[in-house]
Amino acid sequence: MSGFTEPAKKHLGQNFLHDHGVIANIVLAINPQPGDAIVEIGPGQGALTFPLLKKHGALTAIEFDRDLHAPLQAAAQAHGTLHLIEGDVLGVDFSALAAQRGDAHGQIRLVGNLPYNLSSPILFHALDHAAAIRDMHFMLQKEVVERMAAGPGSKVYGRLSVMLQAYCAVTPLFIVPPGAFKPAPKVDSAVVRLVPKPQAAIGVAHPPSFANVVRAAFGQRRKTLRNALQGVADSAHIEAAGLRPDARAEQVEVAGFVRLANLLAAN
Known part of the structure; x- marks a missing residue:
């Protein structure tokens, strides 16, 4: 598929995709169209790069x-x-x-098999540029995708869930077994689609305040909001946002964090 073979480098977290069926399913999910500006993160040996090139004709990697x-x-x-x-x-x-190589709307489409040790930093980096991104199709460790899509009350609902869901629609697509890679990782992978929301639908008035509230709330998961948010928000602020000071962060829906952060930013 790739046309060349380079040994995977363990220190770079490289696991090269080789399963033709999985590759075909990813290309189908991306569904590249004329005029799209596709940017691949970490092409590796080109397992996904070359099928996308064959279908689309041009690619940035x-x-x-x-x-x-x-x-x-x-x-x-x-x-x-x-x-x-x-x-x-x-x-x-x-x-x-995106301004240099984007589509007619000045946007890019991100795709990639992300290195597991860097997946969260890459996702947060993409969030910083969400307005320039039309959608994202990533392969990640399955448990990371579960965290990304988790809802309130789930044991894996956390900072990553809230930050991504505030700015994007998150849709898990399908699971990929270890045998689809060389060398095979020790965990299952999954493909996920993220579609950034229109600015008007996000509702976050001040992104740094929002990020700060979410980080503090989940910094010590077992603590109540009253205790976890000490120095950030007091009980009066928490109640004014329609939240219970004795609730834990994992019980609060995304909209609740948005309300609290907007209230704090306004004050």
Whole structure:
């Protein structure tokens, strides 16, 4: 599928996808259309890159491992036009990239098999540029996808759930077994779709305040909001936002955190 083989580097968390059926399902889920500006994070050996190129004709990819650049460029020539960005995805300004290479609306579509040890930082980095992103299709560790989509009351509902769901519609798509990769990881993976909400539908008045409230609330999960939010919000603020000071963060829906953060920002 890839046209070349490079050994996976354990210190970079590399697990290369090779299952043709899984790859076909991911391409189907992405469903690239003429005019789309697709940006792949971590193309690796090109397992997803080349089928997307074959279907779409052009692609931008961000790859940290410079040993993969020459073989990727060489193999891509048979499939389409690959624009390769060398470096750490956390240092890539998605908004600037969208302005330079985006679609007619100045947006990009993100795809990728994310390294498990960097998945949360990459997701938060994407959130910072959500207005420039039309949608995201990522493969992640299954338990991370479960956290992303969890609702209040779930044991895995937490900061990641609230932050992502405040800004995006989160839809788990399908599970991918370890055998779909070389080397095989020790855990199941899953593919998830994130679609950033229109600005008017988000309702967060001051993103830094919102992030601060959510971080503090889940910083010590077993504490009540009254105790976890000491120095951030007092009981009067919590009650004014329609929340119970004796509730725990895992019991509060996303809209509740938005209300509290907006109240604090207004004050």
